[in-house]
Amino acid sequence: MVDGPGLRERKKLRTRRALIEAALHLFEEKGYEETTVAEIAAAADISTRTFFSYFASKEDVVFFDGQERLDEIIDMIAHRRAGETVVELLLRVGELGMARTFAETDRLMELTPARARLIMSVPVLQARALRLLFDTQLQLAEALHRAYSEEIDLVEAAAAVGALAGAAKLATMACLNRGDPPERIWEAVRRAIEIAMRGVQSAGSRPS
Amino acid sequence: MVDGPGLRERKKLRTRRALIEAALHLFEEKGYEETTVAEIAAAADISTRTFFSYFASKEDVVFFDGQERLDEIIDMIAHRRAGETVVELLLRVGELGMARTFAETDRLMELTPARARLIMSVPVLQARALRLLFDTQLQLAEALHRAYSEEIDLVEAAAAVGALAGAAKLATMACLNRGDPPERIWEAVRRAIEIAMRGVQSAGSRPS
DNA sequence: ATGTAAATTTGCAATGAGTGAAGAAAAGCT
């Protein structure tokens, strides 16, 4: 019998989804701090206590897809294309990350851009996002080292990942702070990655 | 009359110091989560309520010197040495940061190494530290752009700072996770910075 | 020294996140 997931599983997923949507909508409307867990739970028709068996904290709802995204990246690295350079691979990873952050129209919702705004504007969430990003980088470095174990050691992998990610992240934030539009951000990120790849040395004197 | 700070100021500083020491000691002994604000306040002979007029949150006690350190860095950049390269300057900044993090025997206490351990082991603190580091980088990038406004624009400055800091940070963490001793970490950081400076490209194929 | 204004500290009450325990309700299985 091709049962598929039972009622129990289906229901659990539905509840989870309901919680996420209720939460993000409320956050959008009233703000993160102003929304209580009780309200979120009520909007999803479950008891406040049960909320915490779905998410360990209010923060966690916002990052509901963190694990998936990490897995996707790790997977991408493990299955790197034959002959692909470390840099090329990292670039592909970067593109994927950007795409997932800004263009996610498919899976769960179009709440993604709103979510980005939300995260950037709430200190606690920003901190959480940074930790997530950080953990990701760490795992990325390890995966990279595994994938290219002959060519680079762990420290080199970490340095490479850190430099690339650090440059991209800081450039992005500098733009956001300045209120630049998305296109300008993209351009900035490209330039940042270029600098990280070619070396900070070249930052002052652009080649040619 | 060279009054110096009045009684009020002196007392306030003493209390602040008492709170910091009490807090860090308690965190060390019982762990961060296990220590309540009430206990910290009691240990410093102050009411629980007053604690919050010294620190906005329990987390904040741990990062009591965050502002000072940031100021020191900004200052260092504003007064860069004549003819000094962007990279050279950033290296000096990095050294200062490391020194302040691991060797601070002077000012307030020798609790510094313990504090590093504490931060790394408590998720909330780690997140906070990352946000602090991030803000620092952002300001650093701005200061750098100001200091070398002729040579590099804001995005380039951000990219450079991000790359250098990112590489150093991730390399450090990779080592810490592996349980490396301090010397090895230092070495790793140097190598990471080198990679960031010369470009990620060179990570796979070290130049001779 | 005394009185008054300004700054601090404190006690008290609330709000909201997060947890533990015990029993009710739902879903799976035979």
Add this chain to the structure above:
DNA sequence: AGCTTTTCTTCACTCATTGCAAATTTACAT
């Protein structure tokens, strides 16, 4: 249906954090 395993709910509690008003302390001018 009857029994077992999960999941939900309720209730009770701890703790961080905040607003308020009374009590205390310090600074300053007389």
